[in-house]
Amino acid sequence: MNDVIKKIEETKIIPVVVIEDAKHAEKLADALCEGGIKCAEVTFRTAAAKEAIKIMSETHPDMFVGAGTVLTIKQVDEAVEAGAKFIVSPGLNPDVVEYCIKKGITMIPGIMTPSEIELALDLGLDVVKFFPAEAAGGIKMIKALAAPYGNLRFMPTGGINTSNIAEYLSFPKILACGGSWMVSKDLIKAEKFDEIRKLTQEAVKSLEDIK
Helix, strand or coil: CCHHHHHHHHHCEEEEECCCCHHHHHHHHHHHHHHCCCEEEEECCCCCHHHHHHHHHHHCCCCEEEEECCCCHHHHHHHHHHCCCCEECCCCCHHHHHHHHHHCCCEECEECCHHHHHHHHHCCCCEEEECCCCCCCHHHHHHHHHCCCCCCEEEEECCCCCCCHHHHHCCCCECCEEECCCCCHHHHHCCCHHHHHHHHHHHHHHHHHCC
């Protein structure tokens, strides 16, 4: 297990951020860190992603910032140049995965089927994203998929919140969970950073319920 994967495992909750204006990046980072999560996966769903990663990485050097919804090799380069420490994608593009492996960049691609898992394993990966988690069967589906693949670990994302995260993280094959409930784009857009801080604190507190 490399240092980046260890860090993700220690963090347990990875806030998945859609940020439309990079001017919000520093205050968002403040709110997350003050709430107890020094990590963020900034998705390449908006034009502001690269600049937001750069700002968060530079203003909060102790924060662990990655890039999500990375679909192309160009986006990998942009994300890493901006300071991203890891790359996450919604699906598994072999070209992008192989590029990241060649460059020594930690990559967690999305999977939803046994065939995609076997492709990930063939590429040398032992951690995958399960997406969209709740819509694709949730923790029951992950347990079913995990059974034949002993060394594989999952980072589920999609539909996870304080009401179900403990159930996910109680399963040893779950590395961490991605979630956007504490950093919704509406809260960010409305600059409700106090609310984001509060929701982040609640998310951290929910980890106490894990058996």
